[in-house]
Amino acid sequence: MKLRKSTITIFAIVCGLLMLAPIYFLVVGAFKTPDSVFDLSLRISDFTFDNIKQVFAETNIVRAIFNSLIVSVTVTVVAMLIHAMAGYALARLNFPGKTFTFGWIISTLMVPFSVIMIPLYMVVQNLGMANSYLGLIVPMIFNAYGIFLFRQFYLEFPKELEEAAYVEGLSIAGTFFRLVLPLSKPIIVPLTIGFFTANWNNYLWPMIINQKEELNVVQVALANIVGGGYETEWSVMLAAALISAIPTFILFFIVQRHLVEGVKTTGIK
Amino acid sequence: MKRMKKNRRKRNEVLTAYGFLLPNLVGLTVFVFFPMIYAFYVSLHDWNALSPKVFIGFDNYVEMASDKRWWASVGRTFLFTLIYVPALYCLSLFFAVILNNLKQKYQSIARTMFLLPFAITSVISAVIWMFLYDPRNGVLNQLLSSLGFDKLEFLGSTNQALVSIVVVILWINIGYNMIIFMASIKEIPKDYYEAAKIDGASAWRAFRSITFPLLRGTSTFILIVTMIASFTVFDQIMVMTSGGPASSTEVSVLYIYKQAFEFLNMGYASALAVILFLIIFILSLAQLRLYTKKG
Structure with a gap:
């Protein structure tokens, strides 16, 4: 039995190393000369x-990383705030049309982005938001999934706290912002990770809505480096990929614990 | 007096609720709901984005019926799903069970290893694997050569390209789905397994009669989410092959993208999008049922 357990352990670690192998080749390749990039031996x-x-000298990857940060952070912060408000209203407050509103919001979940990308492009262009941060940011904020998960969280939130706050004379909005929201960390943390990574990862929408080179997000900038010139050496492309990967690698090691815990609350990226 | 206060409170509650919902109601209307309706409206027009729209009724849908390239892309999307979804499901469940058997220390090491590709974005994953798949000198071909096999074309071959792309997408997603399975497996009471052990059940038997049935909810969730994702697959394919070679990786979303933003057939592309929506709609209905059941 003991032997079997160690066999399983070795098998799992070997498979884990195989999963890491592509990242190893990315890192090593980024630091090799163009002639030796395919040479597997390390000299x-x-x-x-x-x-x-x-990469730093000839591409605008740094600016692109900055753009991605602005877009992802703004979308995430605004989304957390307004989705928490909506989720709270749907879970806790009574108002006419509540069931219908919830049903309507959740029905938008059934619309995949790729189905509405063409009309969305027209809408955003008509609003004058194409080729701007606004066009990259605003349409990505609205997501019924966030509202849904906040609502789930607030349905199970203890009522006593809010009742005490009302007795103290706090308004409903005051109670939410001062008391409930600061206690919503267990749902905000996984959702923040989810929204940030999804937006950092976003490639299709920025490619459609923005043609200005200086506003390219990092995914688009990297894809352009790779697809742009047949002249580009693999070593340079790998270096560009490695630089683009650094922000999410850092984030990964900071949030890994939350990622594992958050799986139960959100169950989705 | 008390009653008046209560009434005021009630009015206040209604106003607060509408206020709290307003930003989302406006946003979802403008950026999701309206585009959905508008997609159908545009699909009834001939429109190349530059000249004015011309109403043509259902002509786009008629044209679509005989568009071989479109139906080929739909078929390819189904094929992709048919390979990707079962592979992702089996591999992430398999490794969840394996890792769950490890000692805590090794378990967290292995979990990090499996999860690290999740930190790689889809475009970066595409770049890395294009390098690994290089037909002449790529790492994989060097490996094949050293084992005495012939080199493979991978992305350059009409037979291998789609599967090669499946591998890339599996690579970044196995870890995350594995973690979802691991979380559910941890919730299964240990007594069940101890009882099975006393009865002399093998590990495989225990998996089949305890773990697998009790993971049904999680399984359904993962299967549906993964299926919808694979019906809208785009990023890696766009970067790695742009649909080639010879359209062998041109999935539906990629074809819609090309019709809309390369050929500028906005009306026709919208009609394609509407049909894609109907296909995904059936899957989404299942997803919706899952969510509302949870709520």
Whole structure:
């Protein structure tokens, strides 16, 4: 039995290493000379920072990372606030048309982005938001999934706290912002991770709505580097990919614990 | 007096509720609901985005019926789903069970290893694997050569490209789905397994009669979410092959994208999108039932 357990352990670790292998080749390749990028042996003489320097010098990847940060952070912050408000109203407050409103909101879940991308492009263009941060940000905020999960959370939120606040004379809105929202961390943390990564990952929408090079988000910028020139060396493309990956790698190690815990609350990226 | 206060409170509650919902109601209307209706409206027009729309009724739908390239893309999307969904399901469940058997220390190491690709975005994953798949010198071909096999074309071959892309998407998603399974497996009471052990049940038997049935809810959830995602697959394909070689990886969303933003056939592309919606709608209905049941 003991032997079997160790066999399973070794098997799992070997498979885990296989999962890591592509990342290993990304990192190593980014620091190899163009001639040795396909050479699997590691030699000190093949090691170079030139690729990284070239990416910084010849592409606008840094600006693109900055753009992605602005877009993802803004979408996430605004989404958390308004989705929490909507979820709270649907879970806790009584108002005419509540069932209908909830049903309507949740029905928008059935519309995949790729189905509405063409009319959405027209709407955003007509609103004058194409080729701007607004066009990249605003349409991505509205997502019934966030509202749904906040509502679930508030349905199970203890009522006593709010009742005490009402007795103290706090308004409903005051109670929500001062008392309920600060206690919503268990749902805000996983949703923040979900919204941020989904928006950081977004490629199709920014590609459609923005043609200005200086507003390119990192996914589009990287895809352009790869698809743009047949001249580009693999070592340089890998360096560009590695630089683009750094923000999410850092984030991953910060939030990994929450990612694992959050799975139960959100169950989706 | 008390009654008046109560009434005021009630009015206040209604006003607050509408206020809280307003931003989302406006946003969802403008950016989701209206576009959905508008997609259908545009699909009844001949429109190349530059000249004015011309109403043509259902002509776009008639044209679509004989558009071989469209139906081929739909078929390819089904094929992709047929390979990807079962593979993702089996692999993430398999590794969830395996990892769940490890000691805590090894379990968290292995979990991190499996989950790390999740930190890679779809475009980056595409770049890495294009490098690994390089037909001449790629790591995978070097491996094949050293084992005495012939080199493969991977993305350059009409037979291998789609499967090669499935592998990339599996790679970034297995870890996350595995974690969802692991969380559900942890909720199964240990007594069940101990009882099975006393009865002399094998590990496979215990999995079949305890773990698997009790994961039904999680399984349905993962299957539906994954299915919808694979019906709208786009990113890696766009970057890695743009639908090629010889359209062998041109899935529906990619074809719609090309019709709309490369050929500028907005009306026709919208008609395609409406049909794609109807296909996904059936799947989404199942998803919706799942959500409302949970609520």
